[in-house]
Amino acid sequence: MDVIALGDPTDAQIEQWQAVVAAVWAHDRPGEPAPDLEQTRSRLLEPPTTSRNLMWAALDEGRMCAVACLRLPHDPDRSGEIDIQVLPGYRRRGIGTRLLATAADGLRAAGCKSVIVQAVAGTPAVPFLEARGFRCVLSLRAMLLRMDDIDPDRLAALVAAGPSGYRLTRWTGAVSDELAMELAMAKRAMADLSLAGPGGGSFRWDAVRVREMAEAVAARGDLLYTVAALYGPTSAPRIAGFTEVVVPSAAPERALQYDTAVVPEHRGRRLGIWLKAAMLQWLRTERPEVREIETDNADDNSHMLAVNEELGFRHQRDYLDYQADTADLPALPR
Numbered sequence: 001m002d003v004i005a006l007g008d009p010t011d012a013q014i015e016q017w018q019a020v021v022a023a024v025w026a027h028d029r030p031g032e033p034a035p036d037l038e039q040t041r042s043r044l045l046e047p048p049t050t051s052r053n054l055m056w057a058a059l060d061e062g063r064m065c066a067v068a069c070l071r072l073p074h075d076p077d078r079s080g081e082i083d084i085q086v087l088p089g090y091r092r093r094g095i096g097t098r099l100l101a102t103a104a105d106g107l108r109a110a111g112c113k114s115v116i117v118q119a120v121a122g123t124p125a126v127p128f129l130e131a132r133g134f135r136c137v138l139s140l141r142a143m144l145l146r147m148d149d150i151d152p153d154r155l156a157a158l159v160a161a162g163p164s165g166y167r168l169t170r171w172t173g174a175v176s177d178e179l180a181m182e183l184a185m186a187k188r189a190m191a192d193l194s195l196a197g198p199g200g201g202s203f204r205w206d207a208v209r210v211r212e213m214a215e216a217v218a219a220r221g222d223l224l225y226t227v228a229a230l231y232g233p234t235s236a237p238r239i240a241g242f243t244e245v246v247v248p249s250a251a252p253e254r255a256l257q258y259d260t261a262v263v264p265e266h267r268g269r270r271l272g273i274w275l276k277a278a279m280l281q282w283l284r285t286e287r288p289e290v291r292e293i294e295t296d297n298a299d300d301n302s303h304m305l306a307v308n309e310e311l312g313f314r315h316q317r318d319y320l321d322y323q324a325d326t327a328d329l330p331a332l333p334r
């Protein structure tokens with residue numbers, strides 16, 4: 001078994017990588033659409049501007065049987081991210097551990113002190129990560145809303161029932177200059193959900209980061225939709241809450257819920273459900289090809305889970321975010 005680094009992967013290597021990903025998803029996430037070739041290509045070759053990717057593949061007689069991608073942040077105080085995928089027929093032979101040790105070498109060389117990995121609850125990734133120095137830091141519930149299940153009259157009633165003193169606004173792509181800092185402040189309202197410790201905890205939204213996030217979505221060819229609740233004078237509007245959905249260009253049938261937040265002093269007034277209902281109404285008319293919306297919420301975020309259930313989202317599966325200190329990861333034999 002050889003492990004090779006893929007500095008600048010060729011088309012043929014990306015196709016083999018994709019074959020591994022498709023087989024692993026079919027085995028570990030049955031019923032969930034796997035990323036397609038274009039999504040895999042852009043994930044590997046177009047990381048966000050704040051990071052770079054290091055990639056490795058394990059080969060058996062020249063064919064890829066496992067792959068690993070390490071997303072290394074330029075800022076070593078932020079956490080790296082690792083994704084390892086081993087073909088079902090090659091598991092429990094130490095290949096996952098070897099790729100993890102290889103990625104750990106990359107983290108150490110870059111001075112990056114911690115790393116995060118996402119696992120699907122109930123899959124082999126959980127015992128693997130727990131046996132290899134990771135601890136669970138966040139548990140996420142994935143929910144799915146089928147657009148056909150929405151009752152349009154109920155949706156219209158929810159949108160009409162907006163709390164007084166607020167008005168809705170919406171935009172696609174990056175936020176206007178006028179609202180950029182307000183949006184960043186509202187995103188800081190989500191700080192209670194961020195991961196503790198290096199990486200997650202040090203992240204702070206500002207107007208530049210808000211725009212960078214929208215640009216990263218646009219660079220993939222996807223479209224970001226935002227609905228916000230405003231208050232205060234029209235000459236200097238303030239944001240009380242917002243919700244974001246991304247419609248992927250490669251697979252617009254399944255849109256992805258991004259952030260939703262209500263600023264603490266505006267909570268408890270049904271702004272969350274108002275914003276999300278307005279978003280659904282917008283997408284139904286603007287993007288009828290969207291058939292489903294997927295969302296992930298921390299499983300202790302009872303308010304957001306209740307809002308989603310009221311809108312018709314149904315529980316799909318649970319994801320677990322694991323974190324490890326680089327120092328605790330396995331090392332390659334010297």
Ligand SMILES: CC(C)(COP(=O)(O)OP(=O)(O)OC[C@H]1O[C@@H](n2cnc3c(N)ncnc32)[C@H](O)[C@@H]1OP(=O)(O)O)[C@@H](O)C(=O)NCCC(=O)NCCS
Nearest residue numbers: 028084085086091092093094095096097124125127128131
């Ligand atoms: C998680 C995954 C990468 C593990 O790869 P692997 O090559 O089977 O892992 P290893 O052989 O190095 O296993 C190392 C240890 O992890 C634990 N482990 C791995 N799979 C396990 C399982 N199915 N049940 C219990 N323990 C398991 C064991 O302690 C194992 O040591 P042992 O075989 O000596 O008992 C692989 O199952 C996979 O590709 N899963 C789908 C992709 C995924 O979820 N990736 C995200 C996590 S990075």
